[in-house]
Amino acid sequence: MADEISFILDGKEITAEPGELIIAAAERNGVYIPRFCYHPHMPSVGMCRMCLVEVKGPRGFALSPSCYLTVAPGMEVVTDSPKVKKAQNGVLEFLLVNHPLDCPVCDKGGECPLQDQVLSYGPGESRFVEEKRHFEKPIALSSLVYLDRERCIQCDRCTRFASEVALDPLIEFVGRGDRTEVATFPDHPFASYFSGNTVQICPVGALTAKPYRFKARPWDLDQSESTCTTCALGCRISVQSSRGEITRYLGLDSEAVNHSWLCDRGRFGYESTNSEHRIVKPLLKGRDGVLEVTWKEALTKVAHLINEAKRNSTPIAFIGGANFSNEGIYSFVKLAREAIGTGLIDARVEGDITPSLIFGTNSATINQVVSSPLIVVSSQDLKEVLPVLYLRLVEAKRAGARIVEISETPTELSKISERISLSQLEFASFLEGSDVDASIGERLSKALDDLNLLEAPTFILGRASYGGSSNLVERIASRLIGRIPKLSFLHVMGAANIRGAYEMGAVPGFTYGRVGSNLSTYGAASVVEILELAASKETLLFLLDEDMNSSTVPSELVERVRETSTVISIASLKSKITELADVVLPVVAAGEYDGTTTNIEGRVSRISARVTPKGLSQEPSVIANEIAREIGIDLGKYEPSEIFQEIVANCSTFGNLTYNMLSSDRFADGVVVPLTATEVSLKGRRRLDPVATPGLLAIENVGPAITYIAEEELRPLENEVSRRSSAINFDASFDLEVAASRSGFSRILVEKPLYAPNAQLAASESMQSLASQAMAFLAPNVIEADYSGETVTLKRSDGKEVVVAYQVDKSLPSDTIRLRIGTNYDLLNIVDPSANATFVTLGDK
Amino acid sequence: MDETLERTVPKIVTSRIGIEGSHTLETYLATGGYTALRKALTSMTPEEIQAEVMTSNLLGRGGAGFEVGRKWSMLKSAPLRYLVVNGDESEPATFKDHMLIEGDPHQVVEGSIITAYAVGAARAFIYIRGEFALGLERMQRAVDEAYRYGALGRDIFGSGFSLDLVVHPGAGAYICGEETALIESLEGKRGYPRIKPPYFPAVIGLYGAPTIVNNVESMSNMPWIVNNGGAAFASLGVGRSTGTRIFALAGHVNRPGNYEVEMAKLTFRDLVYSPEYGGGMRYGRQVKAFIPGGVSAPWFGPEQLDLPLSQDDVAKAGSMLGSGSIVMMDDHTCMVRAAWRITKFFHRESCGQCTPCREGSGWIEKMMRRIETGAGRESDLDMLLDACDNIAPGLSWPPAQTTICVLGPSIPSSVVAGIKMFRDEFLIHIKEGGCPYGR
């Protein structure tokens, strides 16, 4: 780079990037300076003093914190003088003054930065003979995180993470001097979606995660690099196991995606893989109840059902699959479209956006979005859908970005954004020229104009309300492009590999490779339409690892399906669906399979198997292939790597990507498809810092997935056309009924919180209790002030109703009800699946 | 005593101390109060005031002794700037600001308004140590009276200059006297000193805006300087040590108290023995050692009694005038106990941010207690010095530091001085298993 600056480190001239900290520049140049409080993704505080080096100033060399000072041109830095050594030695000795040195019983023993640095830089033995400070043994900061105060070295990492990275200042330093301890306010636990990160970055064993406590010793751990499959952000992780059980996930420092952070739901979800809720054998429902059967028996039954359906012209349909790997979905798409010949397949159980929107717009990467000076968002609260993206936005904000949020009600993002208070319905009509409140209109126009001035304007777009039609988002996108031609989108979607499902063709009207394909003869296109079909006419329905519990589909519809149709559930965990299915086929869970996945930006990255599948569970591609074989068709490949090469061959957007490349150091963070030049020019991955993420380098026994192979050349796609599907008429007219307000009725806004219950949450022991409670938040005018019931009844004009707990929410505009999905399976029955907006009244007031 | 003492030296900051009702507006006005402010606002530009202060060479009275005028000139220009007056006085045995706050609050207010005008501050805050309940009440009353009198608020004295001033109570933390910790505290946070560089308050201070932090006594000098000119101030004292200064004399003297004297003209001996000041050592005993500028300062022995009360001379001799507190210790004093008590203070007051200070202060305190109570070992002395060296590498003066702020390197001052000057006494404690002095 032209603007690199040079400085002198231990007598050698080296270069640094402008604004780079001494500690980071030194590390890049092979000089590792010891540290505790410094973390590459948090603001430096220079508190622990471990990283002191000599820096030459106007009055000669002085000890200065290298984690705090940025490199200046010509600066002279010495990291290895006797003075530096003595200071570091001294800091370590001071740290041990009040540290219990209970390493043999400590979870961190063996992967502890304090232990390691004492060995490398320390005094050898402590001269300290006085009494150490004592605290009661571990206390719970929350249901997930425990604190041993005696071990704490006051590095401020957890507290800084909570207040500055996660914006959840629920843990704080309390007291002063060496009486300082980390604490919550009494009875206000550290209830942060991100609490597990504090455990990951604690440089000693002070913070431990309940699911991991006493489960394993570092030297017993094996690890594999992988991708989290909890949501569509696709955070990079290290999956660690001990004696055949998954024991821990650690966030990897992926420059492109998660910057080492994870949300708790992703981090601790592996508990479900180990749980008793797993389905371990194929199940058949017979006259005498449920029977455990062999695979052979189960597959014969499935083939029989398919053959019979075909003979009787019974529709065969597939729903779900967005939690499978690319290879898994691809195989089922082939099974459905090629082996069986049905176009009834849709992975979008959350009613995610239309394929034309995904294929017809330019997509922005996360990094492009967060490095933009202006970030505009219109979607559900990002912290609930894509928690770590929220962290990236907080980071962007700290770096000076301006965030504009268009939303009907305040969200968590509102803390860091300028909120323009507008519903998506109003936003869409505004873009089409309708009037909105003058000052709001002015601010909105200004924000969009500012966006238009940018070289590479981006927009974070997703549904603000679940359930109901998703045409609204498409309409907003098309009008935005009309106004800002260069605009690219980061599409907010929920399920782990939903973006992969689009590319693999598990969406209506498209097969893999973004190739158009006819809709089914039944006219059913979306999940809801397929279910309506199956509820009204006998259908053979495959549910692909989909418990429908956290979906945004009315439960009443699923029950009607059960009465008319035959259900084959391919599932890893017991749920209501597996209870009512005719056939249940056990499928692998996270940590048990190899393959690739695709995140919201289109980033394809590796998933790797760490443990062997539980019981008789099989990979989805194997299940699809075996079913096909049973009906006499050979789908070909079984191995994920082979299937991936077939995918690349069939999907031009994947360019010349190979499975091996994704395992290489350089592309380990994944590669964005459609392949672009920016992606190809990305630098390799950041070296892992054992202090930033203790537990990573400490584990020498590296699992098979980390194979650093020679770099192959990745070639970007040559033209724009191949990246954007030209076949799509994006300006198609919309059949929208923009229902404004209806007197006496309130519009509902449906939100899906992070802890929306599903089979996976129910099977995660430590998180079960966090499942969100279904709740109706009512605008004050919706309910009479003297109403004293504990629940309200919401009624649609066609008579449908649900009973739900409620709260009055003053931040809501008049005549609106915010519905939070939670432990009320029937809540979504109130949503009209075909409309842009559902209106209800309060029954029995 | 030389003849300079006979020369009439004006009382610049303590002229009203001792007058009945000195803290009221009535008395203040009757004794020339607010004439300087009127003069400043109606006949002087901010630059002219700054020039006078520069000429006066007033050294900050908070402890660091930095030229006030120079600090003002370093203030970064920005739309918003603040003035924070440091009345947190907590350095042990320092009690001069306490007296000024209780005895002449209007003088502090007037000085602060003049300063705010000179530096263009958007708002001024007087941060007063929380324990000064009476001082807080009197300062608050003075501010209210000043508003009513027209010296604060909109369009002061018809000059077009407006200012709001807020009296802010601390809540008991010595470290909040350190200017950046003070700012954090004023922002409603834990009193953690900020790392410097780059955060000098004059660049990034309160709410991230350039901020001037000056001591209460520094402020109290402003009315006199404006009225009499910087040159008159500079004509007092010697060299860089100009004007007068309050010395808080405590310990084993007959007349402990605050004495405003011309700088650099008297020696420590003069101050201790002159009947109008210290009146000699208690019970006529000998000086064993003394602390020349607050407990952060290295100790002096009797041989330094003849040093003049000048910032540079004391610095040259290896200590500092610091906060202007002088503690005399007679020959019946146990030096181990004295040093231990001081380390106990620092241990309690360390903010806890940086490892060497947080852990070092506690460790050193424990070692000192062990020696004083009879469980010391000879090797403890080297261990003590080494632990001190790990906080203030080189144990030189002014100290180098491994810490964020200078509280850290203040910890070793008394321990190192104690061991260097009274090693035998430490050894007696160790050999005899306890303190030979009783208590």
Added chain:
Amino acid sequence: MSGFTPEMRARAEKICSLYPKVRSALIPLCHLAQEQAGYLREDLMIEIAELVDVTPAEVYGTASFYDMLHTEPVGKYLVGVCTNIACLMQGGEDLLEYAEEKLGVAPGGTTDDGLFTLEDMECIAHCNKAPALQVNYRFFGPVDEDGFDKMIDDLREGRLADDVPSHGTLIREERSAPIALTMDEVLKERAVSDAAIAQRKVQA
């Protein structure tokens, strides 16, 4: 327990209005809470958090840094005996020992009647009156054993009620003058004067 009384709440809001950024009011509000309840009751910390727009944990974390702010109940009179260097020279430690004996509690302890809490204090800047002590931050000194006895008796009998309010009441003077200029007005005014200064510089 339900937070500030209406009168205290009004004072709290007034304090908040003094600062360009409301969090600055945190410590003054803690003093106010102590004036109402004698210590920082949890409900009061929660209300302060809401007033200054932070979490209760932040109020707690901040308050716990400061010696004068108590998150546990203390006696009506907080008696702090200074033992720092100047008082040490004049028998501060003996006075503390005497106080322990007289009150029957160690430093940090509260008498059974809830009247007195004893503290071993750092320097209270009353060194010319060593050995010195403070009761609810009203200073006494020099104090000898008889003086201490008399003071305790006077406090018990309410004879010092005018001088020493119960624990928590710090500033009995209530600010009467509100803020005269908003920050916006200040900005405008300073812009004018800064421009004048700049012009004078050009001329010079």
